[in-house]
Amino acid sequence: MIDVTLTRSEDPFEFDVRVSEGNTETRHRVTMTESTYRKLSGGDASPERVIEAAFEFLLDREPKESILSSFDVTVISRYFPSFQDDIASYL
Numbered sequence: 900m901i902d903v904t905l906t907r908s909e910d911p912f913e914f915d916v917r918v919s920e921g922n923t924e925t926r927h928r929v930t931m932t933e934s935t936y937r938k939l940s941g942g943d944a945s946p947e948r949v950i951e952a953a954f955e956f957l958l959d960r961e962p963k964e965s966i967l968s969s970f971d972v973t974v975i976s977r978y979f980p981s982f983q984d985d986i987a988s989y990l
Contacts, residue, residue: 901954903947911971912936914950918963928969929953935973939983944990952989956982 900919907913916927929950936942940949953975957966960979967974975982 903950925963931972
């Protein structure tokens with residue numbers, strides 16, 4: 900389960916993300932600028948949904964324990980170059 904909480908609603912947005920599987924859990928602090936939000940979603944999904952989709956993308960590629968504990972959403976493209984193209988299918 901992916902639980903996303905918006906903790907800062909000004910630019911850049913900041914989120915607390917909790918990923919639970921079985922009896923284990925990881926926590927992550929993620930930031931995303933307004934311009935990145937618009938680029939990834941076209942404004943058609945909430946910022947929280949964009950972050951949830953980003954984590955769905957990541958979890959399809961690596962275990963939750965491998966996800967950085969704190970990062971900006973743009974960092975995902977450094978590790979997975981297809982992220983910006985693929986996220987639309989997760990939204």
